[in-house]
Amino acid sequence: MLHSSVTVQPPGRRARGLSLTRTRPRYGEALIKGLLVLCATISILTTVGIVVALAGPTVEFFQEVGPGSFFAGTDWAPLFSSPRFGVLPIVTATLVVTAVALLVAVPLGLGAAIYLNEYARPRTRKVIKPILELLAGIPTVVYGFFALTFVTPLLQKIWLGNDPPGIYNGLAAGLVMGIMILPIIASLSDEAIAAVPHSLRAGALALGSSRMQVAVRVVVPAALSGIVAAFVLGMSRAIGETMIVAMAAGSLPNFTLDPTQPMQTMTAFIAAVGLGDQPEGTIGYKTLFAVGSTLFVATFIMNVISIRLVRRFREVYE
Amino acid sequence: MSDASPATSTQLPPSSRSARFKDKAFRSILFGSIVIAIVTLIALLVDIYLTGQPRLNADLFQRFASSLPERAGARAAIAGTLWVMGVTAVLCIPVGVAAAIYLEEFADKERWYNRLLELNIQNLAAVPSIVYGILGLAFIVRGFLGLGRSVLAGGLTLALLVLPIVVIASREALRSVPSSIRQAALALGATPWQAISRQVVPIAVPGIATGSILALSRAIGEAAPLLLVSGLTFITFTPTGVNSEFTVLPLQIFNWTSRPQEEFKVVAAAATVVLLGILLLMNSFAIWLRNRYQTRW
Numbered sequence: 001m002l003h004s005s006v007t008v009q010p011p012g013r014r015a016r017g018l019s020l021t022r023t024r025p026r027y028g029e030a031l032i033k034g035l036l037v038l039c040a041t042i043s044i045l046t047t048v049g050i051v052v053a054l055a056g057p058t059v060e061f062f063q064e065v066g067p068g069s070f071f072a073g074t075d076w077a078p079l080f081s082s083p084r085f086g087v088l089p090i091v092t093a094t095l096v097v098t099a100v101a102l103l104v105a106v107p108l109g110l111g112a113a114i115y116l117n118e119y120a121r122p123r124t125r126k127v128i129k130p131i132l133e134l135l136a137g138i139p140t141v142v143y144g145f146f147a148l149t150f151v152t153p154l155l156q157k158i159w160l161g162n163d164p165p166g167i168y169n170g171l172a173a174g175l176v177m178g179i180m181i182l183p184i185i186a187s188l189s190d191e192a193i194a195a196v197p198h199s200l201r202a203g204a205l206a207l208g209s210s211r212m213q214v215a216v217r218v219v220v221p222a223a224l225s226g227i228v229a230a231f232v233l234g235m236s237r238a239i240g241e242t243m244i245v246a247m248a249a250g251s252l253p254n255f256t257l258d259p260t261q262p263m264q265t266m267t268a269f270i271a272a273v274g275l276g277d278q279p280e281g282t283i284g285y286k287t288l289f290a291v292g293s294t295l296f297v298a299t300f301i302m303n304v305i306s307i308r309l310v311r312r313f314r315e316v317y318e
Numbered sequence: 319m320s321d322a323s324p325a326t327s328t329q330l331p332p333s334s335r336s337a338r339f340k341d342k343a344f345r346s347i348l349f350g351s352i353v354i355a356i357v358t359l360i361a362l363l364v365d366i367y368l369t370g371q372p373r374l375n376a377d378l379f380q381r382f383a384s385s386l387p388e389r390a391g392a393r394a395a396i397a398g399t400l401w402v403m404g405v406t407a408v409l410c411i412p413v414g415v416a417a418a419i420y421l422e423e424f425a426d427k428e429r430w431y432n433r434l435l436e437l438n439i440q441n442l443a444a445v446p447s448i449v450y451g452i453l454g455l456a457f458i459v460r461g462f463l464g465l466g467r468s469v470l471a472g473g474l475t476l477a478l479l480v481l482p483i484v485v486i487a488s489r490e491a492l493r494s495v496p497s498s499i500r501q502a503a504l505a506l507g508a509t510p511w512q513a514i515s516r517q518v519v520p521i522a523v524p525g526i527a528t529g530s531i532l533a534l535s536r537a538i539g540e541a542a543p544l545l546l547v548s549g550l551t552f553i554t555f556t557p558t559g560v561n562s563e564f565t566v567l568p569l570q571i572f573n574w575t576s577r578p579q580e581e582f583k584v585v586a587a588a589a590t591v592v593l594l595g596i597l598l599l600m601n602s603f604a605i606w607l608r609n610r611y612q613t614r615w
Contacts (some may be wrong), residue, residue, distance in 0.1 A: 032511050033424055039416035040425075043439050043485070046478050050449060053456035111351030119345055128352055135359055137601065139539025141568040142366065142590050145575050149583055150365045179358050210337055212344040233444065240446025242542035243568075247575055267448050267542070274451065274546035280460060292452045296445070303444040307437070 054296055057289035064283060070290070076253040078287040079273070087291065089255035093170065093263035097245055098238040100174025100259055101181060105234055108178070109185030110220075110227065116186075117193045118215045129190075136183035144247030147176040152248065168250030168262035177244050181234040188233060192226020192313055193219055229309035236302035240295065242267040266291050366594070370587030378588050382554040383570065387581035392589045395570035397556035398469070399538060399596075402566055405473025406480070406537050411530050413477075414484030418526075421485070422492040423514050443482035450479045451546035459547055467548050470560040475543050480533040487529020491522040496615050524611035531604035535597050541568035567593045 062070070065085045073086015112132065116125050151172040156164045165171055196219050204218045205211075220227065250262030251272050264272070270288055278285040381391025417439075425432040454475030458465055465471040495518050503513035519526075544566055550573050553565040565573075567589055574586035 026509060029509055029511050033420070036416050036420035036424060039413045040420045040435055042413055043417065043435065043442060043481065046442060046453070046481070047438055049457055050445070050453045053453050053461075054449075057456075108351040108354055111348045112355065115345070115348035115352060119348065131356055131359070132352075135355060137535065137539075137597065138362070139541070139568055139593065139597070141539065141541045141571050142362070142594065145571060145583075145586060145590060146362045146365065148575060149369065149587075150361070179355065182355055210341045212341045215344075236444060240448065242446070242448045242545075243572065247572065267446065270448055270452070271542065271545050274455060275549055277549065289452065289456075292449060296449050299444065299446055299449075300441065303441055306444075307440055 050296065054289055054293045057286040058293040061283070061286040061290040064286075065290075074255045076255075076269075079276070079278075079284045083283065085287070087294070089253040090264055090266045090269050090291070091294075092255060092257065093245075093249070093253070094239055094265040094267070096257060096259055096263065097170045097174045097177060097249060097265055098235060100171060101177035101238040102231070102235060104175055104178025105182045105185050105238075106231060109182045109230070109234070110189050112182075112186045113189035113193055114215050114220070116190055118211060118219065129187075132183050132186055135179060138180075140180065140241060140243040141247070143176050143180050144173075144244040147172045147244055147248035151176055163260065165260035166262055168248065168252075169260050170245075170249045170263045171259040173245045173247075173249040174259060176248065177238050177241055180241070180244065181237050184237055185230045185234045188230035188310070189223070189227045192223035192230070195226070195313065196222045223313070225309045226313040229306045229313070232302050232306040232309070236299045236306065239302075240267065240299050242271055246271050266295050270295070363594075366587050366590050369584060370589070370591045373585050373588035374591060378585070378592065383552060383565075383573075387574075387577075387579050387585055390574070390582070390585050392567065392570055392585075392592065394553045394556055395565050395567045395589065396592065398553070398564035399566045401469050401557045401560075401564060402472045402476065402544075403534060403538060405469055405560060406476045407530070407534055409474060409477035410481050410484055410533065414481050414530070414533075415488050415526055417481075418485045418488030418492060419514060419519070422489050423510070423518070439482045439485050443486065446542075447479060447540055448542040448546070450475055451543035453478070454543055454547040466561070467551070467563050468561045469557050469564045472544055472547050472564060472566070473560075475547050476537040476540060479540065479543060480537045483533040483536060484530055487532065488522070488526045491525025491529060492518060494525060494615075495521045521613060524608055524613075528604045528608045531600055531607070535600045535604075538566075538597065538600075539568055539593065541566075541572055544569055545572070567596075 070085050070087050072088070073084065074088045075084040075086045076089040077084045112128075116128060120128065148167075152165065152167060152169065155169075155172055159165065200218050200222055201214050204214045209217070245265045246268040249265060249268065251264050251268060252262055253269070254261055254263040256263065270291055273284065273288040276284075278288070378391050379396065380393055381389060382394050383392075384390045421432070421435065421439075425435070427433065454471060457463060458471045458474055459467055463471075463474075465474070499517050499521065500513050503517045504510070508516070548564060548566075548569065550569060551563060551565070553563060555562075557564045571586050571589050571593065574582045574589070
C-alpha cells in the first residue's frame with residue numbers, strides 16, 4: 001500500500017528550517033485517486049440500484065396483496081384475470097430442484113476434493129482440476145438444453161416405476177444443476193481441505209490410522225467450516241439459477257414435492273413474466289419484483305453466511 | 319520435521335483384510351465421483367455435437383431466424399453477441415481495473431468504508447444473474463436511463479454483472495506484483511500514481527487480461543439477464559448501432575429449444591456448438607496469454 005504522506009522529521013529541524021514533506025500539493029494525483037474511487041463506488045451504486053429497484057414495487061405489491069396470503073398461500077396464478085398470489089408452489093419447486101442438485105453435487109464434489117487432496121498424485125491433480133473447472137465454464141443454456149434433450153429421455157427410458165417423468169420435470173433439471181454446481185463445491189472444499197495442516201494427518205497416520213480414517217475422521221472435520229461454506233454457496237447458486245429450470249422443469253406452477261412432476265421455480269417465473277412484457281404498474285409487473293426480492297434476500301443471507309465461513313477458515317490456518 | 323505429501327509418505331498398510339478392502343473401496347468411490355463428473359461432461363459435449371451436426375454449415379451463419387426450422391440461421395444472434403460483447407468489454411474493463419487499482423493500491427484496509435466496498439463486491443459476485451436482469455429492466459431499459467431494448471442496455475447490464483469478476487481477477491494480478499517494485503519506484507522519486515501506472519500495472523497486465531477474458535466469456539453465456547432486458551423478439555437483422563434491438567446466441571438457443579418442432583432442436587444444438595466454440599477460443603487465448611506473458615517471481 002502506498003503511503004507518501006509520511007513526514008520525516010530530522011533532529012534539529014527547527015534550527016535548520018528543512019522539511020522533507022511535499023512542498024506543493026499534487027493535484028493530479030488527487031484527481032486520479034478521485035477517479036479511481038469513483039469507479040470503485042460503481043459497485044456500491046449497483047447494490048443500491050438493485051435494492052431500490054426491488055424495494056419500491058415490492059412494497060406496493062405487499063400493500064395490495066397481504067404478506068400472509070403471499071407467503072402462506074398455495075395457489076399461484078398471478079397473471080390470470082382472477083389472480084391468486086400464494087407463492088408456496090414456486091418456492092417449493094425451487095427447494096425441490098435445489099435439494100436434488102445438492103444431493104448430486106455435495107457427495108460428488110466433496111468426494112472429488114478429498115480424492116484430489118488425499119490420494120491423487122500432483123500430476124493427476126493438475127490434469128483433473130482444469131477439467132472440473134471446465135464444468136463451471138459451460139453456459140447454463142447449454143446445461144438446460146442437455147437436461148431437456150438428453151437427461152429427460154434417458155430418465156424416461158431407465159425409469160423403473162409406473163409413472164415415468166414427463167417432458168418437463170424437476171428431476172432432470174436438478175440432476176444437471178448438480179453437475180453445474182459441482183465445481184463450486186469441489187473447489188471450495190478442496191481449498192478448505194488443502195488448508196488443513198499436514199501435522200494433523202501425520203499424527204493420525206503415526207497412530208496407525210488408515211488413509212480413509214485420516215480423511216473421514218481428521219481432515220474433513222478440520223475443514224468443516226470451509227466445506228459448509230461450499231455447501232451454502234452451492235445452494236445459493238442453485239436457488240438463483242434460471243435457464244436450466246426454465247428449459248427443463250416447466251412453466252406451470254405446481255405445489256408438489258415430487259421431482260418427477262413439472263414445476264416452475266421462482267427464477268423461471270421471473271423469466272416468464274419478464275418475457276411476457278407486462279405493462280409497468282400492473283400487479284403482474286409488481287409480482288416480478290416481489291418474487292425477485294424474495295430471491296435476492298434468500299441468496300443474500302446465504303452469501304453472507306458463506307463469506308463469513310470462508311473468512312473464518314482462511315484466518316484459522318493462515 | 320519435514321512435511322511429506324500424503325501421497326508419497328510411507329505408511330504401514332492396514333492390518334486386517336477387511337480394513338484394506340474398506341480403504342480400497344473408499345478410494346474407488348472417491349475416484350468414482352470424478353469419473354461421473356467427467357463422463358457427464360463428455361456425454362454433454364458429444365450429445366450436443368451429434369445432435370447439431372446436420373446443421374453445422376454456412377447456412378447457420380448466413381441465415382436469419384425463421385419460423386421454419388429448415389430456413390433458420392443464427393446470423394443475427396452471432397452478430398448481436400459480438401456487438402454486446404464489445405459494449406460490455408468497453409464498459410466493464412476500464413472501470414473494473416480502476417476499481418481494483420484503488421482497492422489494492424490506495425485504499426486503507428482498516429477503514430470501514432473500504433472493507434464495506436470489498437464485502438460489497440464479493441456479494442455482487444454471488445447475486446443471481448436474473449436479479450441483474452431485474453435491475454436492468456427497472457433502471458436501464460425503462461426508468462432512469464430509459465435506453466430501451468438496445469445493445470447498449472444489454473451491454474451495460476452484462477457489464478454490471480461481470481464487473482465483480484474483473485475487479486477480483488485484477489486485484490489478484492496486482493497483488494502478485496512484488497512490493498519491492500513499488501518501493502523501488504517510490505524510492506527513486508516517483509509519485510504513487512507514477513509507480514503504479516508505469517511499473518506495477520504493466521507487470522500485472524497479463525493477469526488482468528486473462529481475468530477480463532474470463533469475465534467476458536462468462537458474460538457471453540449469460541441468458542437470464544438478457545431475457546428480461548431484450549426478450550425474445552423476432553430479430554431478423556444484424557444490429558445497426560448501439561441503439562438497435564438485438565438478440566444473442568444464448569437467447570436464440572433458448573428460443574429454438576422452446577419450440578415444439580424437433581428440427582429446431584437440431585438448429586439449437588448447432589448454435590450451441592458455435593457458442594461453445596467461441597468460448598473455447600476465448601479461454602484458450604486467455605490461457606495462452608497467461609502462459610506466454612506471465613512473469614514468474
